[in-house]
Amino acid sequence: MDYKAPNSIDEAVKLLAEAKGAARVLAGGTDLLVQIRAGLAKPPLVVDVKNIPELRKISTDSDGIHIGAAVSGAELGEHDEVKAAWPGVVEATELIGSTQIQGRASLGGNLCNASPAADTVPALVAAGAICIIAGPDGQREAAVEHVATGPGQTTLKNGEFVTEFRLPKKLPRSADAYLRFIPRTEMDIAVVGAGVYLTLDEKGVCQQARVALGAVAPTVLLVGDGSKAIVGSSLDDAALDRLKAAASAACNPIDDKRGTVEFRVSVAGVLAKRAALIAKQRAEVN
């Protein structure tokens, strides 16, 4: 295995493209090193992207918030502006692993590892985040929900990697929330994850909503029926019940060591409902 730590996006693209798909990007390494240790990945080349300044930066402009793909969870959690605007995304990031894992784990790694249970992905999808992808043909943008196509599979082409996430500008009376279910309180992979983003009008009626679920299908799901269930309502019990049912109905999970189909379907509805309530409370006060 060879290791390279380029200082620029172009250099990284070049290294990746030359390796013809055999190289792996290294951000925090909290997935990649585990896979290498377990013999599941044997890349001849690892390209560490942490020395590329753009990937380590958080900035705000009129488009919204830019988060470098290799920014660590700990760095994001310490960023008051992001926290205030997108508490759900930050919560989801901070749920990844332990304090130690937080010291390294990145949004880019969480997305590109393409686990259906990745915690930040439902939160980013609910938030309507897009990612910026650099590659041999220059830059492109993609909605976060269009990156992973199945466990371990992404739409990234040879030589491409994610450089940045962009969160929309926060609108008034809008907020997001993310909840996940794990058997313990920490150090587990999500059995179900639910991210909700919504906007209320002055009367408290939901104007728009995005509901995303993790760990209940091969990829993170954007649940259209979930938003339909609550848009136009004031998130009363009936609307929440509809949301719960819609979330459960959208699930297409498997039985595995982390949970049963039945359990995931049922808990997905519960979490969607609870996350919506948190988002609502947040939206009411900002």
Place this chain on the structure above:
Amino acid sequence: MPRQHVTTEVNGEPQDFLCEPQETLLDVLRDELHLTGTKEGCSSGDCGACSIMVDGRLVCACLMFGVEAQGKTIETIEGMAEGDKLHPLQTKFLEEAALQCGFCTPGFLVAAKALLERNSDPTETEVRYWLAGNLCRCTGYDKIVRAVMDVAAETRET
């Protein structure tokens, strides 16, 4: 693959070493530098026995390549006491029997020190969540959590 030359600072001293790119920093610390105080309990980020500080961040040494340490400042358990003066956390762990087998102890001490440097008045819940990546199978965590909180309280007083 040729071994790569890496220059770092370990526990306040300049330290360079040679390592294969696939070796973890934990391998380097333990096998090359013989700093065996940092422990290996899982090699997959799950136990925290390998907790160290890299550029002021708490990380698992088992989830970082040795070559990634180039130019970085590393702190391990071996650097925690100053000369023959134990760190207050080390003393408190001893006084309050916050270790049984002691295998998890270096990791807990490094992690707890990182917590107190950032939060001098943590609640019990904050201590427990901060340390959730450090497994201890012997103590049930009770005395560890108490020791950390007691050090925090005493440090605030002085």
Place this chain on the structure above:
Amino acid sequence: MKNETQEFKWVGKRPIRPDGVDKVTGRAKFGADMHLPGMLIGRVLRSPHAHARIRSIDTTKAASLPGVKAVVTGSDFPPPPPPVWQAAGEVPVNFRDLARNVMARDKALYDGHAVAAVAATSAAIAEEAIDLIEVDYEVLPHVIDVKAAMKPDAPLLHDDLFTDGVSPKPDKPSNIAKRMEFAVGDIEAGFSKADVVIEREFTTKPVHQGYIEPHACVVDSSEDGRLFIHCSSQGQFMVRQFCARVLDVEISKVTVVPAEIGGGFGGKTTVYLEPTAGLLSRITGRPVKMVMSRTEVFRASGPTSGGATKIKIGATKDGTITAAQATLAYQAGAFPGSPIGPGCMCAFAPYNIQNVNVVGHDVVVNRPKVAAYRAPGAPISEFGVECVIDEIAEKLSIDPIALREKNAARQGTKAYYGPTFGPIGFVETLEAAKQHPHYSAPLGENQGRGVASGFWFNIGGDSSASVHINEDGTATVIEGNPDIGGSRASLAQMAAEVLGIDYDKIRITVADTSSVGYNFLTGGSRVTFASGKAVIEAANGAISELCARAAKLWEIDADAVEWVDGEARPAGDNAGDFEPMPLSTIAGASGKTGGPISGHASLNVKGAGPGFGTHICDVEVDQETGRVSVIRYTAVQDVGRAIHPGYVEGQLQGGVAQGVGWALNEEYIYDKDGRLDNPGFLDYRVPVASDLPMIDTVLVEVPNPNHPYGVRGVGEVPIIPPMAAVANAISDALGVRLKDLPMSPPKVLASLSNGGSRTPS
């Protein structure tokens, strides 16, 4: 509750442990911390199949890889010793099976069973070589579940295994290695007297000891056949004996140096790597280091048995238990030897019941051979018993502690497995639990409270120790039990107490097998009791010598000198009028009075005091997700006497945490091919710090009369009550009785949607 600790200077205090500084600074050397010049790294190839005949193994490619120094398979080991059962660990061992567990011979019997090993100049080369070994397997049908393994048509693990303990001797082989029965009274008559009879079936999953330090050793073989083994284990003498047997060498040629041990809980009472490392070292002439990965720890070491139990208890309206019956089946793993014996004996031992019948089965399955785990066997049977007792209390509307108290074993109770109890503190633990503010604290919504008790015999056994008086008045204590949780401190405290010198003046060393007399391993909660007795006796031996030397200096009879508060004094007025002579003076003059002063003891210690505990647990249940949180916990235990209360409390707290893990989340998950699907901490799910509340402890002290300071073993009991305490608390919160461990969220949620299994009263 007696508290006489005031009269002692060191016993009952909380001094800093002698090995403490090394353990908080990273200086302490654990199993994997040893590094020898020229050391090779060994790795093991493990079976990917749950059950397979090994047709052939081709090692040529691996052996020719540059850097590979040796490759071994089962055929390179001496033939396995005869299958004789010997008392060895906490549960007996059969060296033929031990040898076959260390390295498979004709069959691989579980996913993870060692089939070959290599030694190479680096870990990377050793791992590459492992991948080059070609094994031709004939995959056989396998069986994982204990009940399935007992069926007549189940795949057989061993065609030479016939059920022991049934007559006539069966003529067909079986996976049931053994049947055993304990009975007193007339069980049917007992049930017929009862007003309520409750019978329930329970299952428990195998759980791993979960020590954070993986198994590790460095073995160096000399040209004349000696073996130097540096490893972490629960007993250097156990390692010596086991390696000598598996490698067929004389015991005197094997020296085992105990490393610090990063947790064992019973799981390090056997060997896995050491004989293989020894063989590789013998072949290569170089030291060989072997360390298990965490995956290997889960796939190939430990755990304790899973069990299927049926418990039936009858009681009269006033709460008197009239009869109790249990049928137990324990998974032994791939070779016979589950802790079914202790499981049978402990099940009903806390109670004085006239009619008891317990039948146990030891069953082999295609899983790793079980190892001891804290109170081996007892938690599995007592879980069901404590749940049924709770249900009886509920049915009879009697407070669950009062019901236990009514039936509690006391001094003079004859246990159904044989002995008559001496002074025991079960009732005292129940009283203390009842008085504890926790027991009457209010509960919130979705919360429930459960209580449960537990019993373990505790053990004594062989222990040796020496006490050397140094010329400056300090003392060196040499003992032979690896210190897993502060035993150096408690032994040094007792030595200081006996010698009458300061604790700080004592240095204590856990010696290698050539430097101290034989010691049985650290297990069964024996060290502070049994090795404590050896240290006390050795210290008393040194005192006799000190008195004799003082007598010599004073020119009086040795028996005219007595030892008080660390100094020799004339015994009575007739002995003469001399100033008391402190230990340091006598020690300084030892060169003139007859040379070095020391005391030694090699004992077979009997009279371990049985241990009882009672726990109170509060849970809160999320009814929509099935998640159970333990929100308050109190553990009460009769500890005889706490020599170092800090480490005694720690034993209780640690046992509770393990028990809560066993209750809620820990389990082995096998896929349909019999492969372990969760061989890592991430998905095995031991409790983390944020999963638990503070764990309150109450130390009840009913001294064990068979120990000078009243010590009882304390480490085993605390893992027994938590499973039932949690289950009973869930029942209190939800009205649903869960009988299958772990009580993980899917199960709790399913039981709620099924309306639970609460039997209408």
